[in-house]
Amino acid sequence: MSEKVLMKGNEALAEAAIMAGCKHYFGYPITPQTEVAAYMSKRLPKIEGGVFLQAESEIAAINMVIGVSSTGKRVMTSSSSPGIALKSEGLSYLAGCDLPALIVNVQRGGPGLGGIQPSQSDYFHATRGAGHGDFHMIVLAPSSVQEMVNLTFKGFDLGDKYRMPTMILADGTMGQMMEPVSLDLGEVTKYDKPWALTGTNGERKPNIVNSLFLKPEELEQFNFDRYKRYAEIEKNEVMYEEYKMEDAEYCIVAFGVAARVSQNAIDEARKNGIKVGMIRPITLWPFPKEVLNKAADKVKAFISVELSMGQMIEDVELSIRCKKPVLLCNRTGGMIPTTKNVLDSINEAVNYGGAK
């Protein structure tokens, strides 16, 4: 069953969503994620109960997602950075209503209309400010087409398990590149959803999906309770991958395409005797704080490699309590760090505080 097919990241992700039992997709065209919508528009009408709908706006799309999710069914939308910004209102409502949904952001450069080349500059948005109010989303960062598939499948599970929105934070590279993938994903887990709007049939009290609480003590309690659930997630759901960390003296932290470039740079640097490794966060929220903090007791310095002006670096610094220096290796605006960029940063880290 390990037969592999060559697929584009966006299409592989879409197929994985269908395999996860998602029969409802709402979206709006925007580069570089439009293949997700195109794929869904072909596939979903052929599936019993499948609905593809191109919404009049990103805002409408996320609210259609809210509608389906409130009925207890799996549902997704996808977009790219400027479109995700528009969906922020809905992300906050999903969180406030304790509704699961999968939201895919195939990021492009910003701010403003920005560009259409790959970026990771929505890290803050995804992990900090995805809308107004106190809330988090689970944020998953694939760094291969296979992970686009696996994390999409898992994202639906996590969303249902914890009743909250899950975001796939991919960069444009992941959406556009082709790789062989296995679609052997196993069984879909079913979750009871007694809160879902299915009609009372006159047999039970009405279910209400709502995020309004005018009594502050009531809203506070809901937020406290939600954050207790978040604490569980931080304890149980952190995902990361280590690369050559056993003897590492320097630690790169990178996700998505930046991790792939960094891996090449690590192999190069090791040829020159520099012991460098990588911790690749797969969950950006919850962030692998503990593993980084432990690594900080072993390594001399960290390098955060990003396709932004330096956003994840703040989480790295917080995680290690600023015990060690953290350097930034970054490109932005749609540029991708080269192996040389990363090697230069590795050398900078080695020489940090004066050559030995």
Place this chain on the structure above:
Amino acid sequence: MKVFEKPQALTDAVLHYCPGCTHGIIHRLVAEALDELGVTGRAIGVAPVGCSVFAYNYFNCDMVQAAHGRAPAVATGVKRSDANNIVFTYQGDGDLAAIGTAETVHAAARGENITVIFVNNAIYGMTGGQMAPTTLPGQVTQTSPYGRDVSKVGYPVKVCEMLSEVDGAAYLERVAVNNVKNVKAAKAAIKKAFQNQIEGKGFSLIEVLSTCPTNWGKTPIDALKWLDENMLPYYPLGVYKDKTQNAE
């Protein structure tokens, strides 16, 4: 012999609306229609942001509360999830005709098989009486203290007239609830809008002209009179579109 009872589609919650506000009448008409058509058990309502946000406490069916203006999009999701759901939105004028204009027009354009109850009282009630998209020319509100000056802020939006040009809309009617005769007509229109959905005839919107004594600064009786004398001439009652007559 029982001559009067509360519709089963209403809960026992006490309405929070101001004295003289006609939301209560409209809630009751919607509930009666659901009961009479026997669909309360498969009804799913979408509450707006505005005075009627607490509709989710009043209707005795499953309810979801949407972001401001987004009710038709949320309703689209609920309906597309299961065509057997009888889905309605209950929205005010700011919600439906200002911040949610796009969602309204496109739900109509798609011919979504949902029922929209649009309560037009020419003012933002919940936030304390600001100018609405349906505030009449010259009407004084908190944010049009010198009267709505159409040369500066433009004209009211006539929702039924506007949507009558949208091919996807199936049924559009404007009614009022300021006297017994109009209330009876409003009931018939609302019931028809749900009947249309049951029969799969597509997008129905009933615009209900309603009063806001508190923010209009009038007694309940004067408010009814003001509606009669000022709103009816600008927003004529009647059927603006009916594709359901000859529809199969």
